[in-house]
Every structure is written in C-alpha cells, then in structure tokens.
Amino acid sequence: MKKRRNLILTLAALILFGGFLYYAQHTFNPYILRILNLCAVFTIFAVTFNLIFGYTGQFSLGHAGFAAVGAYVAALLTMSAAQKSANFFLKPIISPLANVEIPFLPALLLAGLFASVVGSLVAWPALRLRGDYLAIATLGFSEIIRILLVNLQPITNGALGLKGIPSYTNLYWSWGAALVCIFIIKSLINTSYGRAMSAIRDDEVAAEALGVSLFKHKMMAFAVSAFFVGVAGALMANLISTIDPKVFLFFLTYQIVGITVMGGMGSLTGSTIAAILYTVFLEALRPIESPFTIGPLNIPGIPGMRMVLFSILLLTVILFYRRGLMGTNEFSWDWLIGLFHRKDTALAAPTGGAEK
Amino acid sequence: MLEIQNLHVYYGGIHALHGISLSVPAGKIVALLGANGAGKSSTLRTIMGIVKPTQGTIELEGQSLLGMKPFDIVKQGVALVPEGRRVFTNLTVYENLALGAYTRTDREEVRREVAEVYALFPRLEEREKQSAGTLSGGEQQMLALGRALMSQPRLLMIDEPSLGLAPVLSQGVLRRLKELNEKSGQTILLIEQNARAALSIADYAYILETGEIRLKGSAADLAQSDEVRRTYLGVH
Numbered sequence: 001m002k003k004r005r006n007l008i009l010t011l012a013a014l015i016l017f018g019g020f021l022y023y024a025q026h027t028f029n030p031y032i033l034r035i036l037n038l039c040a041v042f043t044i045f046a047v048t049f050n051l052i053f054g055y056t057g058q059f060s061l062g063h064a065g066f067a068a069v070g071a072y073v074a075a076l077l078t079m080s081a082a083q084k085s086a087n088f089f090l091k092p093i094i095s096p097l098a099n100v101e102i103p104f105l106p107a108l109l110l111a112g113l114f115a116s117v118v119g120s121l122v123a124w125p126a127l128r129l130r131g132d133y134l135a136i137a138t139l140g141f142s143e144i145i146r147i148l149l150v151n152l153q154p155i156t157n158g159a160l161g162l163k164g165i166p167s168y169t170n171l172y173w174s175w176g177a178a179l180v181c182i183f184i185i186k187s188l189i190n191t192s193y194g195r196a197m198s199a200i201r202d203d204e205v206a207a208e209a210l211g212v213s214l215f216k217h218k219m220m221a222f223a224v225s226a227f228f229v230g231v232a233g234a235l236m237a238n239l240i241s242t243i244d245p246k247v248f249l250f251f252l253t254y255q256i257v258g259i260t261v262m263g264g265m266g267s268l269t270g271s272t273i274a275a276i277l278y279t280v281f282l283e284a285l286r287p288i289e290s291p292f293t294i295g296p297l298n299i300p301g302i303p304g305m306r307m308v309l310f311s312i313l314l315l316t317v318i319l320f321y322r323r324g325l326m327g328t329n330e331f332s333w334d335w336l337i338g339l340f341h342r343k344d345t346a347l348a349a350p351t352g353g354a355e356k
Numbered sequence: 357m358l359e360i361q362n363l364h365v366y367y368g369g370i371h372a373l374h375g376i377s378l379s380v381p382a383g384k385i386v387a388l389l390g391a392n393g394a395g396k397s398s399t400l401r402t403i404m405g406i407v408k409p410t411q412g413t414i415e416l417e418g419q420s421l422l423g424m425k426p427f428d429i430v431k432q433g434v435a436l437v438p439e440g441r442r443v444f445t446n447l448t449v450y451e452n453l454a455l456g457a458y459t460r461t462d463r464e465e466v467r468r469e470v471a472e473v474y475a476l477f478p479r480l481e482e483r484e485k486q487s488a489g490t491l492s493g494g495e496q497q498m499l500a501l502g503r504a505l506m507s508q509p510r511l512l513m514i515d516e517p518s519l520g521l522a523p524v525l526s527q528g529v530l531r532r533l534k535e536l537n538e539k540s541g542q543t544i545l546l547i548e549q550n551a552r553a554a555l556s557i558a559d560y561a562y563i564l565e566t567g568e569i570r571l572k573g574s575a576a577d578l579a580q581s582d583e584v585r586r587t588y589l590g591v592h
Binding site: 198199205207209211212266328 | 404406425426427430431435436437438442443444445446447451454455456458459500503504507
C-alpha cells in the first residue's frame, strides 16, 4: 500500500519534472538553460564523489581527472572532421580520430566507459593506500592527466584546447543522465554491495574480518563513480562547446568536495540540493565581482570575490550543520507526508527512504 | 580443528612470533594468554591471513590456510571478533548482523541466524534499528560477537572481549561464550589479558611471552601452577 503510493508519487514527480524540463527547454533563455544544465552536471559530480567518499570512505581527489577524460573523449568523438582540422592547425590530429564522428548517446557512453577504465587503472595501485595518502595519490593522477592533455598535442590539441564542440547537451540529456546516475547509485547503496561499502567506511579491519573483499568493493565504487564522472565531463564539453586543460584544474575537484561536504556526506539528496544551490549562487553572486558602491565606499571589481563568499558560506555550513545540510538523511515521501501530519504522527522522522 | 606448527612472523626486522605451535580441538575453548606485545594478536592476525608468516603451517581440519586472502579464510569457516569490538557505528544493529552473513547467500538461513543471535542476546533485538554507535560498550561487544556468529563459523576467534568493559560485563561476556560452547559445541579460540577469567572458562590454555609459548596445558592445571599464579594471577 505504502510502497504503491510512493511509487505513484515518484512517477508523478518524474512526469512533473519532465514537464518542467520541456517547458524550460522551450521558453527559458540560453543563459538560464546553461545554468540549469550545469546544475545537473554538478549534481552528477557531487553524487559520484559521495559514493566514493561519503559511502565507501575513500578520500579520492581524482574527479577532475576523470571528468577531463570523459570530456575529451566525447569532444573528439562528436566533432565533425571539418571542425577538427580547423582546430588542429599547429599539429595535425592523428589519422583514425580525424574522421570519426558519432552520435551523442554512444559518445556519452564511451566517455563514461573510458573514464571508468582509467579510473580502475588508477585505483588498482592507489587503493592500497588509505586516507590522506590515497588523496595525494589520486590528486597526483589528476594532475598527470592534465599534463598529458597539454602535451599529447596530436590527440588533444594541447593547451589550445578544443573549440566548436557541437552543443548537443540540453536539459533532457543532462537531467536524464543525472537522474539515471542518482537512481543507479541509490540502488547500488541499497544492495549488499552498498552495505559492504559502508562497512568499509566505518571499519576496514572489521569488514575484512567478516569476509568483505576490500579491494573489490573499493574498486566497484571507483569504477561506477568514474563512469558517471566521465559522462558528466562529456555533458560539460558538449554544453560549453569549448574545453582546454585548464578547465580541469584541481580547482574543479575542490569545488566538488566543497559541494558534497555542504550537502552532507552520505546523502544523495544533500549532494543534489548543494550542487543546485552552489551553481545557482555562483551565478547569482556575479555582480559582486563588478565595481559597486556601498554608501561612501567605492569597491572596484575584484575577480574571485565570489569564491571568498563561497568559502565563508562553506565555513558557516560546517560551523552550524556539522554533518552538512542533510547529514545522512535522504528525501522520502514518508518524510514529506509526515511533515503535513506532524500533529497526528509526531514521531515520523526522516530516515533513509526509498526515493531518490 | 585448528593446527598451527612452528609459526614465524616478522614485522620488517622485528621477529614477532618465534615458532609458535598450538592446536585447537573441536568443541573446546582454548585460551591464549600473555602480556602486551607477547604476540597474541599477531597470532590471530596470521590465522586470518592479514599478516603473512615467513615460516610455519596453519591448517583448518587438514586444509592449509596459508596464502589465502582474509575473505576466503572467512568462507572456510573462521570468524574473528576483532580487538576493541569494531562494530560499524553508522550502520544499524540489524545491518551489522547482516554484514556478518556477508559470505552467505541463502536469505532464509540468514534470517534464521539473525533470530538465533537475537535469542542469545535479546538486548540486540530491542535495538535492532538503532545505529550501532549508540550502543553501550557491553552491547557493542555482544553485537560484535553476534556478527561473528552470523557466518556460522567452525572456529570462532575472539580478541580481548573484556577490553574496556566493567568487570561485571566482561564476566557476562565470557559466560555467554561458555554457554555457546556447551550448548552448540562451538569451538573457540580466546585471547585475553584477564588470565583468571579466561582460565575459568577455557579447556586448554597457552601462555605466550615475547613471541614464544612459555606454558601450555589444561586450563585447570595452569590455574594451579605456581608460575602462572605468580606472574599472571597476581598471587604471591
């Protein structure tokens, strides 16, 4: 009964959301659309980081690297031959890549797969490390990827980057991918694999003593995460239509960590909310960086002011909500309905629900 | 059931175990006693495959455990209750128990096993949906024990169950172990600092000192031996 009600509510919400996307895609201006798309991309980034760090407890800082792999794979696969030859004027692109042009869906999947393979290759040796050491190793990997992108000129066009990537990404693609990503990760967490991952986060030694293979589960978290990060990177490339190695600096990873911590480690709902808030705020705060006057004070435009404000925001969240906005709680219909019936059922508390 | 012959373990240059031999007969409780750094935990870690011995053999009912990964050793029927309980604090009591049955796939059997653990520790059933971090030390020890029993181990190994527990509680935990052994013939390898308590429930005991077996014999004999009384029981 309850399950059925929740299923109907979920479907209704999905249809409503679909309707909103349709409306938005057809009426909103490109600027708003870009922000909404970026919200979806950052949602995927945050949710996948949560799987590795929030649920499995592995502090990996490789997200920018995985995203870069996905973005470059998708860009090279979707650009037309003419665009490629226009891009690669310093050094020609290597021959098989020059004429490849495939539709967006297979390009997205290949981007994900490629990132996943790279992620697994990195995880193989790096997962022997724990805690800070793992963070340093994956951070190093992320930098290696960036350096490779700069120097593998016949494939990546080096520091010049790629321009004129077809803008296939629209709200359906980005939010579709985000919903699929949330759904798959949520399902994974609810299986015995997910429980084993949480056990590894809580206590590796005890988990191993119970017969949980540490390597297998960490690897699984890494591979699944890297896949979706690759997809998100691809969506980003086909959204902003130009990428270069500087997009994937460590700063990107830092943003993702910030968003995830703000949303709450171990809450996909929190990651989603924080990703949306972050993306929207970052745009809304743009005026701060242009010159303005407060009374007698004349403040010149300082680039980077937004990040100062963001840092203050993050500090505030950590001070007052030490476990992030949502802690480890998830959105669930039972919780929402409980809010309206609070008087009758005073004890209906938000616990990990079945819904996204 | 468990036979260990001439086990040598090094941590880098440190020779932690100097050729230990011990045997755990089926259906018995064997206690492994000794001061800090005597090599008790190293022995358990080596049996679990977490530490690799440089020399020696470990056999479970005739099958060698050497070179197996920890999770394979669990599948062979060895369960470890690690030192300091180590329950998964963010998971619920039930989820902790379910993880104990991680190597098993039969859902019906797992459910029956959970019921059995609840029968043994009714307190755990009351707190089924609570996260394990909210339990008291004694309850956590019960949970750790219950979690290990979920895999229906042939050999149950327990590392210092009384660590950090009030004497009354630690007596309670040891009594439960004895019950378990008497009722279902559970084979137990017990590590303890509290020699008196351990000797009172064990059948056999080994006393380790700086990586060597100093004394061995039936628990009753050891409890009477002058040397043990002087060094470990504090009787002059």
